[in-house]
Amino acid sequence: MKIQHVEIYGFGKWENKQFDFSDQSFIILSGENEAGKSTLRQFILFILFGMPPRERKVYLPKKGGKLGGRISVKTEEDFAFTIERMHDRNKGEAICYTADGVTHDEDWLNHKLSGINKDTFLSIFSFDATMLSRLHQMKQQDIGEVLLGVGMTGTDQIYLTEKWLEQQLQDYFKPQGKKPKINQLMDALAEKQETLSKLEQDATRYKEKQYEIEKEKRELDQLYERQQALQLELQRNKQMMQQYDVIASFQTIKQELENYPDKLEFPEQGLERLEQLNYLLYPLQSEINMLQVKIEKETTDLKKINKDLLTVEEKKAIEDTLSDTIRWKQYKQDLTSKYKEKKQQEQEINHVINQLQLNLNFEDLQELSLPFGTEENWIQLKEERQELYQAITKTDHELQVKDGRYQDLLVEQTKIGEQLLPPAELDHLKQSIEKEEEVIRQQEQVSGIESQRNTVKDFSHQKKRTANLISIIGVALTAMIGFLALILEEQMWFIIAGSFLLLVIFVRWNMHQSIKSMNRFLMEVPINKHSRVLTDEALSERKQLLRDQETWNEQKEAVTKEMKEIKKNRLQLEETKKFHSQRQQLLKQKINEQIEKFPVLKGIAVEQWPKLYHHLEALLNQMKKYISLSDQITLLKQQLDDLEDDIKQTYHKQASESADISDTIEMIKNNLRQAIDKTNLLVHKKEDKEKNLYQLKNQLEERQAKIVPLQNKIKTLLELANVSDEESFFKKGQQKKDFDLLYKEYKAYQNQLNLLLSKDDWSQIDQGEQVVKSEIIAKYETTNDAFDENEQRIQQVQQNVSDLKISIKQLETSQVLLDEKHRYYQLQNELQQQTKQWAIYQLAKNKIEATKHIYYDHYLPTVLSHTTAYFNQLTSGNYLRVLFDDQKGELLTEDKYGIQFEVHELSQGTRDQLYISLRIGMSMFIKRHHNMPFFVDDAFVHFDATRLRNILTALSELANTSQIIWFTKENIPSYCLDNKNVRIHRI
Numbered sequence: 001m002k003i004q005h006v007e008i009y010g011f012g013k014w015e016n017k018q019f020d021f022s023d024q025s026f027i028i029l030s031g032e033n034e035a036g037k038s039t040l041r042q043f044i045l046f047i048l049f050g051m052p053p054r055e056r057k058v059y060l061p062k063k064g065g066k067l068g069g070r071i072s073v074k075t076e077e078d079f080a081f082t083i084e085r086m087h088d089r090n091k092g093e094a095i096c097y098t099a100d101g102v103t104h105d106e107d108w109l110n111h112k113l114s115g116i117n118k119d120t121f122l123s124i125f126s127f128d129a130t131m132l133s134r135l136h137q138m139k140q141q142d143i144g145e146v147l148l149g150v151g152m153t154g155t156d157q158i159y160l161t162e163k164w165l166e167q168q169l170q171d172y173f174k175p176q177g178k179k180p181k182i183n184q185l186m187d188a189l190a191e192k193q194e195t196l197s198k199l200e201q202d203a204t205r206y207k208e209k210q211y212e213i214e215k216e217k218r219e220l221d222q223l224y225e226r227q228q229a230l231q232l233e234l235q236r237n238k239q240m241m242q243q244y245d246v247i248a249s250f251q252t253i254k255q256e257l258e259n260y261p262d263k264l265e266f267p268e269q270g271l272e273r274l275e276q277l278n279y280l281l282y283p284l285q286s287e288i289n290m291l292q293v294k295i296e297k298e299t300t301d302l303k304k305i306n307k308d309l310l311t312v313e314e315k316k317a318i319e320d321t322l323s324d325t326i327r328w329k330q331y332k333q334d335l336t337s338k339y340k341e342k343k344q345q346e347q348e349i350n351h352v353i354n355q356l357q358l359n360l361n362f363e364d365l366q367e368l369s370l371p372f373g374t375e376e377n378w379i380q381l382k383e384e385r386q387e388l389y390q391a392i393t394k395t396d397h398e399l400q401v402k403d404g405r406y407q408d409l410l411v412e413q414t415k416i417g418e419q420l421l422p423p424a425e426l427d428h429l430k431q432s433i434e435k436e437e438e439v440i441r442q443q444e445q446v447s448g449i450e451s452q453r454n455t456v457k458d459f460s461h462q463k464k465r466t467a468n469l470i471s472i473i474g475v476a477l478t479a480m481i482g483f484l485a486l487i488l489e490e491q492m493w494f495i496i497a498g499s500f501l502l503l504v505i506f507v508r509w510n511m512h513q514s515i516k517s518m519n520r521f522l523m524e525v526p527i528n529k530h531s532r533v534l535t536d537e538a539l540s541e542r543k544q545l546l547r548d549q550e551t552w553n554e555q556k557e558a559v560t561k562e563m564k565e566i567k568k569n570r571l572q573l574e575e576t577k578k579f580h581s582q583r584q585q586l587l588k589q590k591i592n593e594q595i596e597k598f599p600v601l602k603g604i605a606v607e608q609w610p611k612l613y614h615h616l617e618a619l620l621n622q623m624k625k626y627i628s629l630s631d632q633i634t635l636l637k638q639q640l641d642d643l644e645d646d647i648k649q650t651y652h653k654q655a656s657e658s659a660d661i662s663d664t665i666e667m668i669k670n671n672l673r674q675a676i677d678k679t680n681l682l683v684h685k686k687e688d689k690e691k692n693l694y695q696l697k698n699q700l701e702e703r704q705a706k707i708v709p710l711q712n713k714i715k716t717l718l719e720l721a722n723v724s725d726e727e728s729f730f731k732k733g734q735q736k737k738d739f740d741l742l743y744k745e746y747k748a749y750q751n752q753l754n755l756l757l758s759k760d761d762w763s764q765i766d767q768g769e770q771v772v773k774s775e776i777i778a779k780y781e782t783t784n785d786a787f788d789e790n791e792q793r794i795q796q797v798q799q800n801v802s803d804l805k806i807s808i809k810q811l812e813t814s815q816v817l818l819d820e821k822h823r824y825y826q827l828q829n830e831l832q833q834q835t836k837q838w839a840i841y842q843l844a845k846n847k848i849e850a851t852k853h854i855y856y857d858h859y860l861p862t863v864l865s866h867t868t869a870y871f872n873q874l875t876s877g878n879y880l881r882v883l884f885d886d887q888k889g890e891l892l893t894e895d896k897y898g899i900q901f902e903v904h905e906l907s908q909g910t911r912d913q914l915y916i917s918l919r920i921g922m923s924m925f926i927k928r929h930h931n932m933p934f935f936v937d938d939a940f941v942h943f944d945a946t947r948l949r950n951i952l953t954a955l956s957e958l959a960n961t962s963q964i965i966w967f968t969k970e971n972i973p974s975y976c977l978d979n980k981n982v983r984i985h986r987i
Helices: 037-049 053-058 106-112 118-124 129-136 140-153 157-172 181-242 244-257 270-308 312-356 362-367 374-419 423-488 491-524 536-597 606-654 665-721 726-756 759-766 773-811 813-858 860-874 908-926 945-958
Strands: 002-011 014-020 026-030 068-074 080-086 095-098 126-128 879-885 890-895 900-902 934-937 964-968 982-986
Touching (some): 014 037, 037 068, 037 118, 095 106, 118 126, 126 908, 157 813, 181 244, 181 773, 244 726, 244 759, 270 665, 270 726, 362 606, 374 536, 374 606, 423 491, 423 536, 606 665, 665 726, 726 759, 860 879, 860 908, 860 945, 879 908, 945 964
Parallel strands (some): 026 982, 126 934
Antiparallel strands (some): 002 014, 002 068, 068 080, 080 095, 879 890, 890 900
8 A cells, every 4th residue: 555645634733735645655754853744644644543532632733723634545456545534524533535436434444454553553564763762671581572472463462461461370379379369368278177177066065055045035035025914914003093082083073964964055155255246246336327427428529529520521632732732842842953963963074074185075975875895895906906015025025136146156156166177187186096096906905915925935834844744754653663563573564554654655745735736826826016106195185176076066066056946936036027017007997997986086095995985984874864864854843833733723622712812832731731730639639539438338338247247146146055035045154164164174084094094994984883992902912922923933034044145155156167167168269260360361371372383383484584684684794694582582683604692782773773674574574465654753863874874775675565654854865865766855
């Protein structure tokens, strides 16, 4: 997959920015700190993989606007599509557009990315200086594990997970440990088992004692119940003895009540009620007689007032005429006010015209109109004129700057030309330097050959001496063996002597041939000696002169290039100035059209036109108000005359006898007001009389209404008492009063006994049973004896229970047994749970180990093969192989001499090269299925020039199959600028 185009709507500091990556595969994004490189990198990651809402808020545009953008990509199969993602649309999910116009969602994009997420991408297809420094801080054993995890899953999470699993397994169980959870539980279970065996021996005796004490408690409960019943009987008999006098009085009163009639009919509190009714009835009869006299007097006065009052129609006509006089006065005041306002408005309009010094009079203003859009036209003309002035001024200034710079460059070009040597002299200088360097190289070769000849010559002399020594020793040994053979006369010794002699001859011949070949080599190597023409100081001066000439040539090319650019820019500026002049003529024509349309604009600067518009608009509004006031005055004057005629005609009709045609409106108003006032006074008097009469009648009705209920109540009382007159009523009421007093005393005794005696005792007494004091005393004594006997038995049983409790006090550990068993089962269950959890962690660790072995056997060799190739290239062939130690889990390197190094033994720059090689190796392995762009973010800060050239060469080769995007603030090397496969974007 390759990124073709990047379009940023808004993201951090970037707004409405586009980048074109379609023509090259190796893209360098160069810029200083805070230029926006990291923000651009984050934007690409945001479009490809999304970003949580909280992280997106950090990149909201600083000047407002929408956050988002789009990226166009192309896959290996030349399938192109565009990814768009917005912060506030579709919940931040991507929308993909294909060439056929079909849109796709986030799941389709994930499928196209082959399931690669942001973490996997950053772990394999991206690296920076932070990742390299993190690698330097790891232990040697951890580096291999992390790289293994990254190669397997794309992140170092598998390494972290395995470390966490190992820690969890150690926390749960160790064969010889005491602190792990399972070890502690096993020790606790062993202690609980020993304690339980001791406690179970005492369990049997405890159960027997418990049975005996339960039996005694049941008997004690029965004794308590009998004691409670006896105590209630004692209390009953005691109460009967204490309340004997009350019982006797109750029975006496009951006999007296039986002497009264069974039914005595008389109203409740009848005597008091009759007396109170008579007290209320006598004053009411007196008030009724007084009210009847007052009603007759008020009726006579009211008839006299009604005779002098105006009719309703007459009063209504007078009031309407008075209302018309008030309206007439208001019309007159309004007319005077309108005249003043009209005059003031005319003065204000003339004042504004004089103050603005406009070529305009009062009549012209009435004919003036400002159509819709006039203000906008004047504002546009003002802004366009200001814009043209600024543009022309800016263009003239830029032309002056360009001309000045061009003259400076001409001077600089002349100076540079004076410093340059003619081409012939420059070629002669280069040839003399090359010849001198060739002589130096030949002299160094001659010195080496002479040194080798001397060494070989010394070695040849040494070898001759060794051959002579071997020959002498061999001949001597052969003579001794031959002499020994003559003495012993054994054939074997003669064979040995002959064989030894042949061996000595062969060694002597072989060494002679070797010396001969070395001498021949020394004779064959030619030695050509040339003498130097220049001294070292003269050679250095010529080299420095050559470098200075190259520098001057580069400066000359730069100056020439800049002069061409200035000429090109000057042509563009002249075209721009010509375009501005044409716009200026068109603007002048528009201004003349407005002046012709609105003569008032003549002599006024265009910049003042928008401001003048508001003054003219205000004058027109005032003129409209002036015209409106004139119309209102005419209408109001006509209404005033008509109303005055109506008032006089109406008044003459109402008061034809006393009316005078010369009466003014004010006089008419006063006459009518006096008539109304007189009528109002009579109306008030009438209202007062009617009100008093109404109140008196109401009072009479109230008094009469109050008497009737009182009389009815007295009649009802006599009927309830079943008597015909009040005297019989009073006699029967006294009899009822005596009965109530006796019955009240009876109920008091009844309530007292009902509270003090039991329900059964009270029922017997209420039914008439006679109570004998001697019988009550005998029952009390018998019950008291039974109570004392039962109390003694209770004390005896309580003593037995106490003895049993003391005897089982020592056996109470049986309860401890139950607690210990419960705790034992809890520990056993907890041990099972912890063991199960330990097994889960162990299984997970085994699965990870199995997966790692599969990766070791099938995939790691391929990754290391790619890594070796790139590491060899980056280190200029100093390291030939990268390998992995399966037993130690460590990464190793092998140099060109076959010596192996661990990672921590390498220099920091070499370790960075190794890590980058591993990243590229992993990406080469993974891109067979997932070919993604490769991000590099300022990862070469520790690289020298050679290392930087090597890594950039490797990345340039990698760009043939994968897109490379390098974010850097470093100066771009010159050899990158010459590479046709590199595209540089400076931001």
